[in-house]
Amino acid sequence: MDTFRKAxxxxxxxxxxxxxxxxxxxxxxxxxxxxxxASQASGIEVVFLHRLADFEGxxxxxxxxxxxxxxxxxxFTLNPRDNTMRxxxxxxxxxxxLGDDVALSGASDFDIGAEGDIYLVYPRREGFSEILRLDYKxxxxxxxxxxxxxxxxxxxSPSLVQYIDGLLYLVxxxxxxxxxxxxxxxxxxxYHLKAxxxxxxxxxxxxxxxxxxxxxxxxxxxxxxxxxEGNIFFTVPLLFTTFKRQMxxxxxxxxxxxxxxxxxxxxxxxxxxxEGNIYITDRLRSVVLIFDSSFNFLTEFGFRGFRDSSLxxxxxxxxxxxxRLLYIAQGGRKGVSVFRIVxx
Amino acid sequence: xTPKSVHIAATAAFFLGVFLVNVGTVRSFHNGGVMxxxxxxxxxxANEWGPLLLGSDPSSVCLxxxxxxxxxxxxxxFSADGSAMTPGGDFYWLNKTFTWxxxxxxxxxxxxxxxxxDFGLTRDQRLVESPGGNYPSENLSCISCxxxxxxxxxxxxxxxxxxxxxxxxxxxxxxxxxxxxYRLLGDSRYEGGSAAVGYRFSYDAPVARQNxxxxxxxxxxxxxxxxxxxxxxxGNCHGAILQDSHLGAGSFVHPAGNNAMLSIETISMYNAYIxxxxxxxxxxxxxxxxxxxxxxxxxxxxxxxxxxxxPTSTQGPDANxxxxxxxxxxxxxxxxxxxxxxxxxxALLAESHPGPGDGGVSGNDVLYSYYNRDISIEFxxxxxxxxxxxxxx
Numbered sequence: 001m002d003t004f005r006k007a008x009x010x011x012x013x014x015x016x017x018x019x020x021x022x023x024x025x026x027x028x029x030x031x032x033x034x035x036x037x038a039s040q041a042s043g044i045e046v047v048f049l050h051r052l053a054d055f056e057g058x059x060x061x062x063x064x065x066x067x068x069x070x071x072x073x074x075x076f077t078l079n080p081r082d083n084t085m086r087x088x089x090x091x092x093x094x095x096x097x098l099g100d101d102v103a104l105s106g107a108s109d110f111d112i113g114a115e116g117d118i119y120l121v122y123p124r125r126e127g128f129s130e131i132l133r134l135d136y137k138x139x140x141x142x143x144x145x146x147x148x149x150x151x152x153x154x155x156x157s158p159s160l161v162q163y164i165d166g167l168l169y170l171v172x173x174x175x176x177x178x179x180x181x182x183x184x185x186x187x188x189x190x191y192h193l194k195a196x197x198x199x200x201x202x203x204x205x206x207x208x209x210x211x212x213x214x215x216x217x218x219x220x221x222x223x224x225x226x227x228x229e230g231n232i233f234f235t236v237p238l239l240f241t242t243f244k245r246q247m248x249x250x251x252x253x254x255x256x257x258x259x260x261x262x263x264x265x266x267x268x269x270x271x272x273x274x275e276g277n278i279y280i281t282d283r284l285r286s287v288v289l290i291f292d293s294s295f296n297f298l299t300e301f302g303f304r305g306f307r308d309s310s311l312x313x314x315x316x317x318x319x320x321x322x323x324r325l326l327y328i329a330q331g332g333r334k335g336v337s338v339f340r341i342v343x344x
Numbered sequence: 345x346t347p348k349s350v351h352i353a354a355t356a357a358f359f360l361g362v363f364l365v366n367v368g369t370v371r372s373f374h375n376g377g378v379m380x381x382x383x384x385x386x387x388x389x390a391n392e393w394g395p396l397l398l399g400s401d402p403s404s405v406c407l408x409x410x411x412x413x414x415x416x417x418x419x420x421x422f423s424a425d426g427s428a429m430t431p432g433g434d435f436y437w438l439n440k441t442f443t444w445x446x447x448x449x450x451x452x453x454x455x456x457x458x459x460x461x462d463f464g465l466t467r468d469q470r471l472v473e474s475p476g477g478n479y480p481s482e483n484l485s486c487i488s489c490x491x492x493x494x495x496x497x498x499x500x501x502x503x504x505x506x507x508x509x510x511x512x513x514x515x516x517x518x519x520x521x522x523x524x525x526y527r528l529l530g531d532s533r534y535e536g537g538s539a540a541v542g543y544r545f546s547y548d549a550p551v552a553r554q555n556x557x558x559x560x561x562x563x564x565x566x567x568x569x570x571x572x573x574x575x576x577x578x579g580n581c582h583g584a585i586l587q588d589s590h591l592g593a594g595s596f597v598h599p600a601g602n603n604a605m606l607s608i609e610t611i612s613m614y615n616a617y618i619x620x621x622x623x624x625x626x627x628x629x630x631x632x633x634x635x636x637x638x639x640x641x642x643x644x645x646x647x648x649x650x651x652x653x654x655p656t657s658t659q660g661p662d663a664n665x666x667x668x669x670x671x672x673x674x675x676x677x678x679x680x681x682x683x684x685x686x687x688x689x690x691a692l693l694a695e696s697h698p699g700p701g702d703g704g705v706s707g708n709d710v711l712y713s714y715y716n717r718d719i720s721i722e723f724x725x726x727x728x729x730x731x732x733x734x735x736x737x
Contacts, residue, residue, distance in 0.1 A: 237409070313408065333464065
């Protein structure tokens with residue numbers, strides 16, 4: 001028995017457990033978790049369902065933008081390379097395509113509004129972006145012109161858009177300005193997120209494990225998401241950090257760079273579910289990371305490869321909270337993968 | 345081992361674990377020099393292509409960070425809309441074929457066809473090797489030109505001093521180190537990227553300097569100021585095209601290189617030229633040297649000292665100036681054939697392709713093709729080729 005104990009660390013552990021040395025056991029578990037970066041125990045899982053397809057098979061789209069219409073349980077993709085918008089049913093089969101008679105070229109992002117309206121944003125190098133609304137049939141409606149913008153938000157050429165309850169949230173990625181307009185184009189409120197982050201520079205740099213605060217001029221937003229409570233989540237890959245701007249104006253941050261589980265490579269799209277869990281795509285690591293509402297890492301899935309459940313450079317993502325479905329657009333002509341969220 | 349020993353070992357291991365977790369990186373991920381290993385490589389979950397890369401190929405790794413919406417301070421060189429108007433251009437144009445009545449401009453003719461499968465960029469189907477050289481087109485990638493490990497003189501492994509600053513913005517090196525090569529370009533010790541092992545470069549990286557306040561932009565007032573060696577460096581793969589002087593009749597190759605000095609007549613024309621309509625009866629224009637610089641026709645200042653370069657200078661050329669490959673071409677890609685800075689096939693630039701109504705045109709293609717400058721408005725509808733900037737009408 002003595003010889004065996006000397007040869008086996010785990011046997012020693014077992015031996016100590018038998019002696020009810022709970023403290024030692026706890027220490028060892030803590031060490032294991034710290035060194036190997038294991039996540040907190042979590043019941044959340046994702047299960048691969050399918051990739052969006054038509055009757056000829058998987059549609060090999062490349063870096064589509066994706067959105068969902070929860071009411072109709074439909075998914076929409078905007079494919080900038082062939083200037084089409086495709087609509088898929090809940091089983092991931094294409095049911096309709098727009099693009100033949102609608103000028104989709106130049107649109108950088110879109111979202112689905114009330115009654116199936118489609119809002120498209122067209123960035124402009126100078127001046128204001130154009131916002132186009134299509135009705136649920138895909139018929140173009142009068143363009144939305146941006147109005148009543150304060151001078152400190154002019155010009156404003158957003159490339160990202162999200163619709164929530166009659167409001168459009170628009171983000172200009174390079175300036176990191178976020179503006180809320182109504183569907184008539186009227187300015188409601190705006191945030192200079194880059195300026196707000198600069199105020200956090202010291203806090204950021206003094207946090208353990210952080211990289212240097214990047215050149216502010218080079219910082220851009222890759223993904224953003226506004227939850228039902230009005231919290232604004234956004235990813236800044238150059239800082240390897242995800243930020244949450246709360247309704248009271250405070251900004252929280254989480255994430256550090258690295259290649260291990262739970263760490264950030266090049267983060268991009270972000271959404272949250274109704275439980276407050278946060279889903280973030282990582283282009284470099286080819287995974288989707290899941291954190292709880294307190295920013296504790298839960299799990300990650302995907303990983304580079306050509307298996308169905310693998311991902312290649314995941315980028316934009318959308319969530320159908322009603323059906324608990326995640327739609328993940330990616331590179332490598334792998335199309336849009338659909339996963340179901342199971343567990344809590 | 346006694347239970348007490350276990351306590352001691354566990355405590356020590358605990359603090360070791362805390363230490364390991366908290367030893368984070370506090371330096372910049374990628375600041376002109378070599379980046380952190382795990383930015384490109386993975387000990388696990390890498391692909392099968394090669395050295396544990398986090399991409400289907402080398403360029404796919406680079407584009408994880410260097411793709412996206414362009415801008416003067418955006419590091420993107422591959423946008424979804426042509427907005428990456430960098431000095432080198434935008435790989436976006438490689439996937440854009442334009443057609444019009446009686447003609448077409450194929451995407452693969454618009455630049456260097458780097459292979460980046462994750463991002464939908466594929467090899468050049470027309471060319472097997474680099475024109476004027478023998479670099480295999482199937483191996484062309486970002487690291488064909490840019491050394492991802494940012495080595496200078498072979499790197500410290502071969503005895504070179506470590507890099508302390510980027511070589512792109514004119515910074516002076518810190519103690520005990522050297523500046524990097526401009527834009528991480530491979531030098532004479534570089535082997536053309538791991539995809540083309542054995543392809544040895546002959547020339548060192550050029551001397552050039554970009555504006556640190558607009559690292560990825562290009563205008564007349566903020567641009568790369570080229571010093572020397574640019575054309576020779578292109579000659580690493582295109583050597584047979586590199587000619588310092590005119591060849592005999594029937595085999596014209598435009599001069600470019602360290603010995604391709606601008607003539608007095610050329611210097612005078614460049615500095616006086618404003619546009620086609622401005623040309624006076626004597627063949628020159630009304631411009632002045634102090635504001636003559638045109639982003640569409642850059643040149644080398646003829647100095648090997650980055651401190652003497654000024655990327656905000658609008659000064660035209662002088663007796664030290666030289667014509668280079670990039671006087672007419674962009675290194676990555678443009679909207680035009682042969683990666684031209686302008687449409688080499690349009691008698692009038694207002695009739696360039698892509699133009700309004702052309703097949704394949706989308707979004708802001710027409711405006712972005714000339715870096716957000718409306719040629720008709722700014723230079724006039726009768727503007728001819730920008731060859732005129734040096735050669736007159």
